[in-house]
Amino acid sequence: MDIRIKFLGGAGSVTGSKFLLMIDDFNLLIDCGLFQGLKELRLRNWDDLPIDPDSIDAVLLTHAHIDHSGYLPLLFKxxxxxxxxxxxxxxxxxEILLTDSAKLQEEEAEFANRKGYSKHNPAKPLYKVEDALDVMHSFESHPFEKTFRIHDQIEVRFFHAGHILGAASIEVKIYTSQGTKKLIFSGDLGPMHSPLHVAPSNPPDVDILFMESTYGARNHKDQNLEAELRQLIMESDKLGGCILIPAFSLGRTQLVLYYLWKIFQNMRSRPIYVDSPMAISVTRLYKQFTSYHRLESDSEFGHHIFDAPFVHYVTEQSKSKILNTIKDRAIIISASGMATGGRILHHLYHRLPNKQDTILFTGFLPEGTRGKDIANGEPKVKIFGEDVDVRANVHVLDGLSAHADQDELMEWSGHIKKAPKMTFLIHGEKEQSNILKQRIEGKGWNVTIPDYLETFTLYDHV
Structure with a gap:
């Protein structure tokens, strides 16, 4: 038996995660994400995969974020x-994220064709809503910590990664003539002490490790997030404006609501508008899957934080537009978190030129995203094909990140007592991965940072 790995994404970047595990003639794809961020990365979404989709036997999905799942409708199509x-x-x-991704692509293609700012004539979406709905019939869900078999010689187990609701690390056991070979794909690991999500489970000893490195060179600064957020609210009041928070619909929005709920127990509340149909749908799932996050076990902060009287959920687009007329003392949370699409663009279009308003980013912003440009102090950004002046106050609150930092990555990998045969650092920009590589190599481990489309032989004739 030969076992090889080919990196179809998530190598040298924090996006487009796709790892093709080839076990003789059985092709197993771990994650199937869209590339986001820099244009040169996004263009890869339009390239043919270097393997025919019909030759892939199964997919293992670590979690639902689009950079890990967003290519699935196209794979199925x-x-x-x-x-x-x-x-x-x-x-x-x-199902929520993929249909939303398809809808956004259709809307953006239609808008580009109507406004005539696309280089492609006509502009087309990668896939449509019907494609996203079709692929859902291929999904098969499993409980955490329950081993299941996908091939006579391959067993799989999901264990908690702590990143978002349902996020998993994946253990793959391959039974060979020379014994069992154990591979672990970390997926995206969450921080150890999130108030919302469970902590990542300790990994067992492993032969081949694939570990994310998003924050491989950084540690989240020790900060009082509640105090910082409260201070921003008071500063916004003095300016006489509103706070606009670009936030991912999944995980980040719910975490922001948690902190705002805590703050408003001890100060006058402001109306909070959650302007994202997807975030509203996701919040319902947090109420449904109570055993997959920490809120249900917290007697002080139960699910009612999502139903506080000052929280207003905006579903209709007409009501979303009305939010642009609110002048002060309101907080608007909208997607996407990187300001790459969604309703947030309409709010940014209207509020970026306003010196009284505050834009608050709440996590990692990859290079090439509109959010990164705004956070970096660019005087203008392009929205809907137009240059928009950036005069609003811009803040970045790093402590809300859903990713483990360098120390936490080291702590997680430290539970592996015996050095793996090979460790691959994935899902990280080069600088982040290189610094983490040096630190892990200090333990005597064999560490590799793969390149996009690079192939490695893990085992030969076993």
Whole structure:
């Protein structure tokens, strides 16, 4: 038996995660994400995969974020006929995120054609809503910590990664003539002490490790997030404006609501408008899957934080537009968190030129995203094909990140007592991965940072 790995994404970047594990003639794809961020990365979404989708036997999905799941409708459309295995919350979340991704692509293509600012004539979406709905029939969900078999010689187990609701690390056991070979894909690991999500489970000893490195060179600064957020609210009051928070619909929005709920127990509340149909749907799942996050066990902060009287959920687009007329003392949370699409663009279009308003980013912003440009102090950004002046006050609150930092990555990997045969650092920009590589190599481990489309032989004739 030969075992090889090919990096179809998530190598040298924090996006487009796709790892093709080839076990003789059985092709197993771990994650199937869209590339986001820099244009040169996004263009890869339009390239043919270097393997026919119909030759992929199964997909293992770590979690539902689009950079890990967003290519699935296209994979299915182009011939994939196997099963997509994931945890129970991930299956429900994937349906929400994939249909939303398709809808946004359709809307953006239609808008580009109407405004005539696309270089392509006509502009087309990568896939449509019907494609996203079709692929959902291929999903098969599994509980955490329950081993299941996808091949006579391959067993799989999901264990908690702590990143978002339902996020998993994946253990793959391959039974060979020379014994069992154990591979672990970390997926995206969450911080150890999130008030919202469970902590990542300790990994067992492993032969081949694939570990994310998003914050491989950084540690989240020790900060009082509640105090910082309270201070921003008071400063916004003095300016006489509103606070606009670009936030991911999944995880980040719910965490922001948690902190605002805590703050408003001890100060006058402001109306909070959650302007994202997807965030509203996701919040319902947090109420449904109570055993997959920490709120249900917290007697002080239960689910009612999502139903506080000052929280208003905006579903209709007409009501979303009315929010642009609010002048002060309101907080608007909208998606996407990187300001790459969604309703947030309309709010940014109207509020970026306003010196009284505050834009608050709440986490990692990859290079090439509109959010990164705004956070970096660019005087203008392009929205809907127009240059928009950036005069609003811009803040970045790093402590809300859903990713483990360098120390936490080291702590997680430190539970592996015996050095793996090989460790691959994935899902990280080069600088982040290189610094983490040096630190891990200090333990005597064999560490590799793969390149996009690079192939490695893990085992030969076993």
């Amino acid at each position: 182009n011939g994939f006929g196997g099963k997509i295995h994931c945890t129970e919350p991930t299956r429900e979340l994937a």
